[in-house]
Amino acid sequence: MAQLEQFTTSVGSVDAVVSRMRALDAALPARDGVAVFNRVYLAVTQEVERRLAAGQFTDPRAAAALDVRFAERYLAAVDAATEDRRPPACWRPLLQLRRHPGVRPLQFALAGINAHIGHDLALAVVDACHTLGCEPADLEDEFDRVGELLVALEERIREDLMPGPDLLQLADPLTHLLGSWSLERARDATWSTARALWALRRFEDVAEEFTERLDAAVGLAGRMLLTPLPD
Template sequence: MAQPEHFTPPVDAVLVRMRALDAQWPARDGVAVFNRVYLAVTAEVDRRLDAGEFPDARAASALDVRFAERYLAAADTVARGRRPPACWRPLFQFRRHPGVRPLQFALAGINAHIGHDLALAVVDACRTLGCEPADLEDEFDRVGDLLVSLEERIREDLMPGPDLLQIADPLTHLLGSWSLERARDATWAAARALWALRHCDDVVEEFTERLDAAVGFASRMLLTPLPH
């Protein structure tokens, strides 16, 4: 078993940072749209932790915090005038584009965070806790189930109208090509691969860079400007 590396801050700490970003950014800002969604997810995880709904609260908290820290680090990087990871660049680049709808912003952020950050967060949490990915699978699945349920609510809340029921609508076509369930399954496989390769630094670096680029490409497609 791996040795624990460092202390994990409480989920409350990342909630404070997300709320500060929510107060800072305009409501229609594309990153703010994602931040509100993610804030709701993290607050729900925190509520369930407090209610004792996770069998291993320490593991769930570690995974949730390491996960959130990846997004917050990207936001901090942009605030300092530097380039974030490739998976996050489309969302920050298109955050004020008038042709991109709120639902696109939300799902592009979820794609970046699930497709890239979650795999790395599993490895981060394993190092923090001194465990293997298999030891976090239950927590991974519970957080993933929560994200899936919230994604359904997000689609209902942010869908712009009944015209989306028409198969010819560009947004219906675009969003139908992406699935959180598929992204989550791919992420778990990526996390296991990264853990298995953790002693091969050069291979891990290349794998991570390619994962980052591929997820960024998918986010860019999700943010294709559409006619209103």
């Protein structure tokens, strides 16, 4: 993965995040599983950037901080794979199966969303609270607005990447597999997780164990979403 090495610098603004994602998009083969997710996430981040510029967030500074801290966790996972370091368990299924011919683009996209929402977003809320010196409740409006963007985008992803109407039968393995996961439910669980992690911040050993178990559980769900399917 030497072609990614030039994109391992740290990020610090929404514009820098967008630039890194565009660079990844240009560097990776279109069918690569990370590239599939990256295109999805780039679209979300560009929309956040547009809404920030249009003044559509109640607290632009908080929204930007949450967006950047959120993106940093995805980009750090890509960096870890690039540098042959061990990425978080939630990202390992996508990074390991990114070129598997039996996994369809829609699976790659949703597996990335699962890792990013189910694990990274809760930790990003805590990161942003530390950055801004605030409580999770102070970020709830921004969390909800970003979440609404993601839910709307998930619907579009399913429409764009589903193989075709002939495969939308209930007996189809892809339909069955994807029907078992919901971004909206994952987002709701993430908010509760973020609040719990914030409450545990003074109990480092408990918070670390909680985070490790969350990471493993989200990784297991990702592995199931990436089950190779017959043609």
